[in-house]
Amino acid sequence: MxxxxxxxxxxxxxxxxxxxxxxxxxxxxxxxxxxxxxxxxxxxxxxANGLGEFSMAEGATGNPTAGTITVGGTAAGGLYSVEFTTATQFKVFGPNGDQVGSNGTLGSAFSAGGLGFTLTAGDTAAKAGDRGILEVDAAGxxxxxxxxxxxxxxxxxxxxxxxxxxxxxxxxxxxxxxxxxxxxxxxxxxxxxxxxxxxxxxxxxxxxxxxxxxx
Structure with a gap:
């Protein structure tokens, strides 16, 4: 941004x-x-809605990308951490450190806490311990x-x-x-x-x- x-x-x-x-x-x-x-x-x-941008953190092995990110009125603004537990599974943690929704899967829509997005595998597969950053500007x-x-x-x-x-x-x-x-x-x-x-x-x-x- x-x-x-x-x-x-x-x-x-x-x-x-x-x-x-x-x-x-x-x-x-x-x-x-x-x-x-x-x-x-x-x-x-x-x-009407907020905005979100996704990027992989420095030092990550994989390079998955995010398509359109929807940010509803209930989503908090701030930095979210997307932490990979396997090459295809991840967890999302909000700005307060609490997990948002259930575990996510590459290629499947994630929807929880006012956020909606789909992560797609890149040329290099992610591995456990990789982390992405979702920067959210809240609605308003x-x-x-x-x-x-x-x-x-x-x-x-x-x-x-x-x-x-x-x-x-x-x-x-x-x-x-x-x-x-x-x-x-x-x-x-x-x-x-x-x-x-x-x-x-x-x-x-x-x-x-x-x-x-x-x-």
């Missing part, structure tokens, strides 16, 4: 007028990209650019260069004032939805100035 660069070029959009104390308005998020850049100041909506922490459907819920702080897949970033998700002229993808319905999250859009459409409530 990609991570947003510390120093952005283009620079971060100057859209934040105020935020809650201690950066309480910000959250670490994951943004799904489809090959295009996502600029700072883009309005975001949540993706995954976003994509707001396209006018669904509800706008956040504003992207990071600038994300063109990529395909899932990128870690920072977003404003609550209790802040933002500048209308610096936002990308804002609609009237989106503005209304953002306000329910405590994100207030300031400024008049088509005008560069900022209007705030009179004291």
């Amino acid at each position: 990609a991570t947003a660069a510390l120093y952005s070029n283009p620079p971060l959009a100057d859209f934040v007028l105020s935020e809650a104390h201690g950066q309480r308005s910000r959250d670490n998020i994951v943004v799904v990209q489809d090959g295009e850049a996502v600029v700072s100041g883009t309005v975001l909506k949540q993706v 922490g995954v976003y994509e650019a707001f396209d006018g459907t669904g509800d706008a819920v956040a504003v992207l702080y990071s600038h994300l260069v063109a990529a395909t897949g899932n990128t870690r970033a920072v977003g404003f998700t609550s209790d802040c004032e933002v500048k209308r002229s610096a936002l990308t993808g804002l609609t009237a319905a989106g503005e209304t939805a953002l306000r329910t999250r405590g994100i207030k859009v300031r400024g008049t459409a088509g005008l560069p100035g900022i209007s705030t409530p009179a004291l």
Whole structure:
């Protein structure tokens, strides 16, 4: 999974007028990209389900792969350990160390704890003691650019260069004032939805100035 660069070029959009104390308005998020850049100041909506990525740990002998990984609303976010007991059998342990579901088998669907995936044998067979890592971003922490459907819920702080897949970033998700002229993808319905999250859009459409409530 990609991570947003510390120093952005283009620079971060100057859209934040105020935020809650201690950066309480910000959250670490994951943004799904489809090959295009996502600029700072883009309005975001949540993706219904979480995301998962599988890889074998360093030093493993085998190289099985995972197909589509489904992450439901009950799945906890974090790192899961997939531990092989034989060349074809494995156990899944959650971020808290507890086993998730029953033993799994290569080539058969595994479904437990809100997770669903199938591991397929690679060119080199796994052996007992091999370990895989399943990185899960829980539902609620995954976003994509707001396209006018669904509800706008956040504003992207990071600038994300063109990529395909899932990128870690920072977003404003609550209790802040933002500048209308610096936002990308804002609609009237989106503005209304953002306000329910405590994100207030300031400024008049088509005008560069900022209007705030009179004291």
